[in-house]
Amino acid sequence: EAGVAQSPRYKIIEKRQSVAFWCNPISGHATLYWYQQILGQGPKLLIQFQNNGVVDDSQLPKDRFSAERLKGVDSTLKIQPAKLEDSAVYLCASSLRTGVNEKLFFGSGTQLSVL
Amino acid sequence: AQSVTQLDSQVPVFEEAPVELRCNYSSSVSVYLFWYVQYPNQGLQLLLKYLSGSTLVKGINGFEAEFNKSQTSFHLRKPSVHISDTAEYFCAVKTSYDKVIFGPGTSLSVIP
Secondary structure: OOOOEEEOOEEEEOOOOOEEEEEEOOOOOOEEEEEEEOOOOOOEEEEEEEOOEEEEOOOOOOOOEEEEOOOOOOEEEEEOOOOHHHOEEEEEEEEOOOOOOOOOEEOOOEEEEEO | OOEEEOOOOEEEEEOOOOEEEOOEEEOOOOOEEEEEEEOOOOOEEEEEEEOOOOOEEEOHHHOEEEEEOOOOEEEEEEOOOOHHHOEEEEEEEEOOOOOOEEOOOEEEEEEO
16 A cells, blocks of 8 residues: 655755645545644644645644645645744645544655755 | 643663653543654654553554553553664644644664
8 A cells, every 4th residue: 555655855945935845645545634843843733634625724824834635635735935943844644534543644754944 | 722741852772671651641631642653764653542441552563551541641661672663752642622732752762
């Protein structure tokens, strides 16, 4: 079974530039999550999709971050403009459905360095 | 709102020795508890979870955790570690109405 695919694996940009990350969840998984993991911290949920609808985006800095999952399959996360404090690993995860018992499957992440 | 504390940021342990990784949480409602592991250059994987029932939960790779409601803890244990257990371990908590909150992580280093 193919896992959660993310690209690129690494990205280095200068502050005020824009960047986009891509995620392809496991086939058939309705729920998709984007997490931000800053060095030395645990992952923090940025946004959660159920199919192509947003379930939770309460911790997404909407002035600079945006995400979409137009067809309910793959998703993109964009940062525009980037700040130094956005340097982190951006993790995508998916689960079959939403629920406390649902297991999350994580991708390997995109490591972003903002200079 | 709930929160998760992992007091030990780094835990070095010799191979074949036992290990305990500590996790404490705070929440005013019932919680569900998880341990995830992140091996170098890999995504997070679920080790084990506590939803209800027996407070002793067994997971993959010989790990187990015990839910202690009075102490609001969910410590992870393994009686004998292997080199391959070297990884970052994250405790996480979820309520019925909220998102999954991860702790800051504990880096386990197994020394040959």
